[in-house]
Amino acid sequence: MAEMKFYLAPMEGLTGFVFRNAYQKHFGDIDTYFTPFINNKKMNYKEIKDILPEHNKGMHVVPQILTNRAEDFLAIAKELGNYGYESVNLNLGCPSGTVVTKHRGAGFLAVPEELDHFLEEIFADCPLRISVKTRIGINDAGEWERILSIYEKYPMEELIIHPRVQKDFYNNTPDMDAFLYAVENSRHTLCYNGDICSVDDYKAWIQKMEGKDREHGSGSTAQHTEHMMLGRGILKNPGLVGELMGHAPITKDQFHAFHDDVLKGYLDVMSGERNTLFRMKELWFYFAKYFTEPEKYVKQIKKTQRVAEYRVIVDNLFREQEWKPE
Ligand SMILES: Cc1cc2nc3c(=O)[nH]c(=O)nc-3n(C[C@H](O)[C@H](O)[C@H](O)COP(=O)(O)O)c2cc1C
CATH class of the missing domain: 1.10.1200 (Non-ribosomal Peptide Synthetase Peptidyl Carrier Protein; Chain A)
Incomplete structure (x- = not known):
């Protein structure tokens, strides 16, 4: 497997700039930090504070936007561009009820035609690179094929997949088959996200990826995914990334x-x-x-x-x- 890059997951209320700065100072092994979502038409004071360049020195940070209005996405992206950002992330994974009923976050996956149209608009006009963080459907993995085929139309920087459906919230286990379906059928750079909280979890994940390679008699599957996003695992054990890189646990x-x-x-x-x-x-x-x-x-x-x-x-x-x- 090629060298893995690790990302810190966006976690509302937890992984804001204070956490990120302390993490960077003590561990410094995260390749990219994703901010918790920005969900206003115009960034509010708290959102601006989180993305201010002077609050994010020495780190590679990608701000995340949660909206289903292309106009709002483009306006926030432009604001972020003015602060020097070159890349933004779109949240299509948030499972929370109030977000989903408005067809935002994972809720946007319930209306694929509208999602397609929205993506067409933002990819046509956004001055920044766009990555997408997604779940695999609302009710079941049967929805994934269609959703992925929509993503394939757009030149996204990267597709981050948390292979659960919205209805799962954080229950059940990530659907590795759905992730492997993307590995085989997507042209995008892929990032895996979900339930990697220990070296054993990580090894089991690599084995599944490599098992797929053996089936196909090639080394391509594992190499296709060189990015992994970690959330709760890092909060429980801030030394996790170091351990995954082969270092001793932190004291x-x-x-x-x-x-x-x-x-x-x-x-x-x-x-x-x-x-x-x-x-x-x-x-x-x-x-x-x-x-x-x-x-x-x-x-x-x-x-x-x-x-x-x-x-x-x-x-x-x-x-x-x-x-x-x-
Ligand atoms: C408290 C909490 C807040 C979260 N906030 C966000 C968020 O702002 N944006 C987002 O895309 N995902 C958010 N997530 C989802 C995480 O980024 C991640 O996809 C999820 O926790 C699965 O990864 P993990 O098993 O490594 O934690 C949140 C999750 C939790 C538990």
């Missing part, structure tokens, strides 16, 4: 130092302790995963309203419990 102290920089980053840019704590509490849903007995501490973290107290709880957790990534 608890490295995780602690990384955590402290995320906290510091939020305190520097958020107004008020409560906003910072809100963000940190969301992260702990993932950070706690590989601690030996995190429950008591997580309960205290959820309850606390003060940063000073939060720090004590977190320091206790790091000191008193083991951390063993899978």
Whole structure:
């Protein structure tokens, strides 16, 4: 398999610029960071803050847009171009009810003709390169063939596939057959996304890719996919990409130092302790995963309203419990 490039998945409320900067400082092994989605006709203050070049120094960042109106997509892309961006990503994967009922995110997959028309318009006029992040359908994988055939018409920079349907949300397992169907039938550069949270998950994924190669007696399938996007796996174990590259797992102290920089980053840019704590509490849903007995501490973290107290709880957790990534 050719050398893999790893991307950080966009995760609303979690992988904003504060997280990205701390990650880059401590680990620096991500090839491209995708921002959580921008979904306003004109970027609001929070969205601008996240994409400002001075907040994203030394990183390759691709902003993501969530819309089903070509006019809005083009207007935001133009704004992003003015900030120096050369590439944008279109969100066709968000499964959340309020987004889907408006035929946006994964909901756009329910109306393929409109989607086709939208893509025609944005590819005709967008001054930036466009990549697409997609699910494989709304209800079942039978929809995928048609959706992929639409994507094949457009010169996208890359197609990122999270092979679940909208109805799955984050349940069930990614559909490798649907991904392999794209590997065989797409002319695009492909990126795989979904449920890679350990070296074992990654090895199993490579085996499936290489199994397909043996069937065809060629080395082409694995080489076709040189990009992998990781989300929850990195939040649970920030050393994951390093491990996938063959490095030793990070230590608890490295995780602690990384955590402290995320906290510091939020305190520097958020107004008020409560906003910072809100963000940190969301992260702990993932950070706690590989601690030996995190429950008591997580309960205290959820309850606390003060940063000073939060720090004590977190320091206790790091000191008193083991951390063993899978
Ligand atoms: C809390 C949360 C927020 C997310 N926000 C976004 C988002 O803004 N844009 C997007 O394309 N996907 C979003 N996703 C989906 C992830 O980018 C990714 O596709 C998904 O988590 C599967 O990858 P993973 O198994 O590596 O986490 C989000 C997922 C979660 C759990």
